[in-house]
Amino acid sequence: MSILATLLDPATLQLGLDVLRAAEYDSYDTDDDGGILLLLALGPAGAGLVYWSLYRYYRNTDKSHDFERETTIEAQPVTGGERKVGDRNGTTSSSIDNANGRAHRKRVNRFS
Amino acid sequence: MSTDPTVSGEPGHDPVLAADDPVTDTVVNPGAAEPDPVIDTRNTALHDGVNRCPKCGSTEIQLRVSTQMLICLFCRHEWAEESIDPTISGDGTLDDLSGTTIASGASDITSDEGMASFKCGGCGAEVVVNTSESMSSRCHWCRHVLTVNEQMPNGAVPDAVLPFKVTRDQAVKHISDFAGSRRLFADRTFRKEFTPGNVVGVYLPYMVVDSRATGTVAGKGEIETRRYTRKHGETETTYYDADVYQVERNVTFTVDDLTIESATSRTSDVRVNTNNVINTILPFDTKNAVRWNANYLVGYTSERRDQDVSTMVPVLEDQLLSITRSQVEKSIKKFDRGVRWENEKIDVHGTRWVSMYLPVWLYSYYHEHKGRPMVHYIAVNGRTGETMGSVPVSHGRLLMAALTTGTVLEGIALAIIGATL
Numbered sequence: 001m002s003i004l005a006t007l008l009d010p011a012t013l014q015l016g017l018d019v020l021r022a023a024e025y026d027s028y029d030t031d032d033d034g035g036i037l038l039l040l041a042l043g044p045a046g047a048g049l050v051y052w053s054l055y056r057y058y059r060n061t062d063k064s065h066d067f068e069r070e071t072t073i074e075a076q077p078v079t080g081g082e083r084k085v086g087d088r089n090g091t092t093s094s095s096i097d098n099a100n101g102r103a104h105r106k107r108v109n110r111f112s
Numbered sequence: 113m114s115t116d117p118t119v120s121g122e123p124g125h126d127p128v129l130a131a132d133d134p135v136t137d138t139v140v141n142p143g144a145a146e147p148d149p150v151i152d153t154r155n156t157a158l159h160d161g162v163n164r165c166p167k168c169g170s171t172e173i174q175l176r177v178s179t180q181m182l183i184c185l186f187c188r189h190e191w192a193e194e195s196i197d198p199t200i201s202g203d204g205t206l207d208d209l210s211g212t213t214i215a216s217g218a219s220d221i222t223s224d225e226g227m228a229s230f231k232c233g234g235c236g237a238e239v240v241v242n243t244s245e246s247m248s249s250r251c252h253w254c255r256h257v258l259t260v261n262e263q264m265p266n267g268a269v270p271d272a273v274l275p276f277k278v279t280r281d282q283a284v285k286h287i288s289d290f291a292g293s294r295r296l297f298a299d300r301t302f303r304k305e306f307t308p309g310n311v312v313g314v315y316l317p318y319m320v321v322d323s324r325a326t327g328t329v330a331g332k333g334e335i336e337t338r339r340y341t342r343k344h345g346e347t348e349t350t351y352y353d354a355d356v357y358q359v360e361r362n363v364t365f366t367v368d369d370l371t372i373e374s375a376t377s378r379t380s381d382v383r384v385n386t387n388n389v390i391n392t393i394l395p396f397d398t399k400n401a402v403r404w405n406a407n408y409l410v411g412y413t414s415e416r417r418d419q420d421v422s423t424m425v426p427v428l429e430d431q432l433l434s435i436t437r438s439q440v441e442k443s444i445k446k447f448d449r450g451v452r453w454e455n456e457k458i459d460v461h462g463t464r465w466v467s468m469y470l471p472v473w474l475y476s477y478y479h480e481h482k483g484r485p486m487v488h489y490i491a492v493n494g495r496t497g498e499t500m501g502s503v504p505v506s507h508g509r510l511l512m513a514a515l516t517t518g519t520v521l522e523g524i525a526l527a528i529i530g531a532t533l
C-alpha cells in the first residue's frame with residue numbers, strides 16, 4: 001500500500017517528469033531517448049499486462065472450443081494459384097495491411 | 113446391421129416393423145419436391161413408455177456412471193442401449209455424403225407442447241409427463257416409472273445420448289480445483305458462498321454434424337523483396353519493398369462429428385453471460401453415444417433443443433469457413449508479409465444432422481457487479497473431465513496487484529535511468 005501511495009503522490013509524479021526532462025536534456029546528443037521512453041513505459045505496460053492476464057485467467061472470456069483442430073477433418077490437397085498484381089515499394093509497414101491469414105474466425109465478404 | 117438412410121414423409125407415424133429392428137420403412141414423401149433423407153433413430157422397443165428391466169421387469173432403472181450402463185435398482189442387472197453410430201454412419205464413408213440427411217430426432221420442432229401422456233402399462237391409468245421438467249414420471253397408482261421414449265415434435269427427445277462417465281464426486285473435485293487455483297483475486301462474496309457440492313448434472317442438447325464441403329478463399333498476399341534503412345537526422349527508419357499477389361486457395365474436406373449447440377438460451381455473449389466456457393469443454397467422444405433411453409436421464413436434468421436444422425445452417429457454414437481458412441494456412445507460408453483474405457465461399461455438398469444429449473456437470477453462481485447481473489459457470493465435461501469456468505474477480509484486488517507490479521517495474525526503470533544519467 002505504501003508503494004502505491006508513493007506512486008500516486010503528485011510529488012513522485014513530478015519527480016518522474018523531472019527525471020524524464022533531465023534525461024532528455026542530457027542525452028540530447030546521444031541516441032537513447034527511445035530507450036528511456038521505453039523504460040518509462042515499463043511500469044504502465046507491466047500493470048496493464050498483469051491486470052489483463054489475471055482477468056483472463058479468472059474469467060476466460062477469450063476461450064472457445066478449438067473445433068478447427070479438435071474435430072476429425074480429412075482434407076484433400078489444397079489447390080489454387082497466385083499471380084503478381086503489383087508492387088508495394090518503400091513502405092514502413094513490416095506486414096500486409098489487415099492481415100487475416102491466421103484469424104480463421106474473422107469472416108470476410110462472402111461471394112457465391 | 114443394414115443401415116440405409118430411409119426416406120420418410122411423416123415423422124410422427126408409427127413404424128411398421130419388428131420392435132427391435134432399427135431399420136425402418138421406405139415410404140417416399142409424395143408431397144415434397146425434394147424429400148430430405150431421414151435416418152430413423154426411434155427406439156421402438158420402448159414405445160409404450162414402460163421401460164422395464166429385461167431380467168426382472170422392474171421399472172426402477174437408472175444410469176450407473178462408473179460403468180455407463182443402465183442398472184435395475186431391483187435386481188442389479190446392468191445393460192446398455194446399442195451404439196447409435198452404425199445407424200447414423202451406415203456403410204458409406206463421409207466422401208460419399210451428399211444432400212441433407214436428418215436423423216428423425218433432429219426433425220423440425222413443430223410444437224412447444226411439453227406434455228406427454230401415457231397409458232400406464234402397469235395399471236392402465238393415464239399418466240402425464242411434463243417434458244420441460246423431466247423425461248420420466250411415476251404412476252401414482254401403481255408406482256411404475258413411465259419414461260418418454262417416443263420422439264416428440266418439441267425437441268425433447270434426441271436421436272442419441274452420451275451417458276455420464278465422470279461421477280459427481282469427481283466433478284466436485286474438478287470444480288474445487290478450478291476455483292481453488294483462482295482464489296486470491298476472486299470476488300469476496302464468491303469465496304464465501306462457493307459450494308461445489310451444488311453441482312448439477314445436465315444433459316445439454318447439441319447437433320452433431322457430419323459434412324463434406326469445398327471452401328474457396330481469395331485475397332492478397334505480399335512477399336518481401338528488399339529491406340533497407342535510412343537515417344533522418346537522429347532516427348533510422350526501416351523501409352520494405354514487396355511484391356503483391358492475388359491469391360486463391362480451394363480445399364475439399366470432410367468433417368466428422370462437428371458439435372454445435374442447439375438451444376438458443378445458451379447463445380454465447382461474453383458481455384452478458386459466461387456461456388462461452390460451456391462450449392470450451394468440447395469435444396465429447398460422440399462416437400460412443402447410444403440410442404435414446406430416458407432412463408439415462410434419471411437423476412439428471414436436461415435442456416430441450418429449440419433450434420431446427422435450417423436455423424443452424426449459418427452456424428455450420430461459419431464453422432466450415434473457419435475450417436477452410438485453417439486448412440489453407442500452411443499453403444500461404446511463402447507470403448512472408450502475410451495474407452489478407454478478402455472473399456470467401458463455402459459449397460456444402462452434403463450434411464448429416466444428429467441430435468444428441470451430451471453430459472455436463474455445471475456449477476453456476478449468480479453474481480451482480482455494479483448492478484449488472486451475470487451468471488458465472490464452471491463446467492465439467494461429463495466424459496473427459498475437462499473443466500473450464502468463469503470466476504468473478506475482485507476488481508479492487510486486481511487493480512492493486514497491477515499497480516504494485518507497475519510501481520515495482522517503474523522503480524526499476526527509474527533506477528536504471530538515474531544510474532545512466
Ligand SMILES: [Zn+2]
Binds near residue numbers: 168169184
Ligand atoms: Zn431387474
Ligand SMILES: [Zn+2]
Binds near residue numbers: 236255
Ligand atoms: Zn400405473
